[in-house]
Amino acid sequence: MEEKRKKWPIAIDLFSGCGGVTEGLKQARFKVVAAVDIDPVCCKTYKLNHKKVKLFKKDIRKVEPKDLLKLIPDGQELDLLTVCAPCQPFSSQNRHKGDDERTPLILESIKFIKVLKPRVVFFENVPGLAESYVFTDLQTALHEDGYTTIDPVVIDAADYGVPQRRPRFIYLASRTKESISVPRAVTPGVKRITVRQAIGDLMKLNSGERDPNDRLHTARKHKEIALRRLKYIPKDGGSRSSLPDYLQLECHKKHNGHKDVYGRMAWDTVAPTLTTGCTNITRGRFAHPNEDRGITVREAARLQTFPDEYEFYGNLEQVATQVGNAVPVNMMKNIACHIRSHLRG
Ligand SMILES: C[S@@+](CC[C@H](N)C(=O)[O-])C[C@H]1O[C@@H](n2cnc3c(N)ncnc32)[C@H](O)[C@@H]1O
Numbered sequence: 001m002e003e004k005r006k007k008w009p010i011a012i013d014l015f016s017g018c019g020g021v022t023e024g025l026k027q028a029r030f031k032v033v034a035a036v037d038i039d040p041v042c043c044k045t046y047k048l049n050h051k052k053v054k055l056f057k058k059d060i061r062k063v064e065p066k067d068l069l070k071l072i073p074d075g076q077e078l079d080l081l082t083v084c085a086p087c088q089p090f091s092s093q094n095r096h097k098g099d100d101e102r103t104p105l106i107l108e109s110i111k112f113i114k115v116l117k118p119r120v121v122f123f124e125n126v127p128g129l130a131e132s133y134v135f136t137d138l139q140t141a142l143h144e145d146g147y148t149t150i151d152p153v154v155i156d157a158a159d160y161g162v163p164q165r166r167p168r169f170i171y172l173a174s175r176t177k178e179s180i181s182v183p184r185a186v187t188p189g190v191k192r193i194t195v196r197q198a199i200g201d202l203m204k205l206n207s208g209e210r211d212p213n214d215r216l217h218t219a220r221k222h223k224e225i226a227l228r229r230l231k232y233i234p235k236d237g238g239s240r241s242s243l244p245d246y247l248q249l250e251c252h253k254k255h256n257g258h259k260d261v262y263g264r265m266a267w268d269t270v271a272p273t274l275t276t277g278c279t280n281i282t283r284g285r286f287a288h289p290n291e292d293r294g295i296t297v298r299e300a301a302r303l304q305t306f307p308d309e310y311e312f313y314g315n316l317e318q319v320a321t322q323v324g325n326a327v328p329v330n331m332m333k334n335i336a337c338h339i340r341s342h343l344r345g
Helices: 020-027 040-049 065-069 103-116 127-131 133-144 195-199 224-232 250-254 297-303 316-325 329-344
Strands: 010-014 031-037 054-057 080-083 120-125 153-156 167-174 214-218
Touching (some): 010 020, 020 031, 020 040, 020 080, 020 329, 040 316, 065 103, 080 103, 080 329, 103 133, 120 127, 120 329, 127 133, 127 167, 133 167, 167 329, 214 297, 214 316, 297 316
Parallel strands (some): 010 031, 031 054, 080 120
Antiparallel strands (some): 153 167
């Protein structure tokens, strides 16, 4: 087994977070040798699950590429470098994105590409990245370094084995002879995995209750007014438009936006895009399809396709942040399997 494992393609995960990408890569039989992330909570989760990977818990600007180079086994090349820089600077929901200091972080990947010379580079972000100056700079640098790139594409994680609508910007660069592409959808249309399939078997909970066997399956304790509102939201996909006037929020009476808040997920379709606020019913369509509560972090982790055995460090708020920021495991696994075939030529 160990002999076979040595032949697994080698990968390095930049901006590794709690490890969604690494988990997907491992499931696609890549050997991840190093990862970089600055966040101490994410790093604790990462270490709990990926003990053998050398994790650099540091600002990426302070990591020396030569320290990562040392970790590539003799006689092997780096097959894949993954770069999932923070997406908030490019998100349509960020009103302050013009002055976000995280904007240029993705360009830090260039110094690693120059030294590590990965055969393939994978970038994942939100669609807004394509409109930023950093994308033009990135493209230019990759071409100068001899990489062939694809036209960036926006895919929906729901088409790649994830029970969640999650538009993602995918950009690939390769220095292999064959041109690289993004894989075709594996779960399009009716094959999509539904909310019911993902979370339907979990223990029923009321507001504030927890599954005694699973600390992550703990329902938020909602205020009386929130519970009263939830009672009026029709089961299985209902929204706040069904609230009687006296229960409408003042701010919602005045404008037409934020239609998803207090909304329920629907059983037989995919979930909406999970964010760091994914267990908070005032932050999006994050109420359970038929129980009067927000989804739990266990449910969120399932909707992001983390296996139940995946361990999360931190309190429930911190876990929700890690899960909401993660790259869905199944999406990464499906893309990584495709990259693996490309690497084999
Ligand atoms: C989109 S999340 C990564 C998700 C991760 N790839 C996964 O699959 O779970 C972006 C990550 O960038 C990290 N980050 C932000 N600024 C950073 C910096 N200066 N250096 C290193 N990591 C940074 C954040 O801590 C966060 O975990």
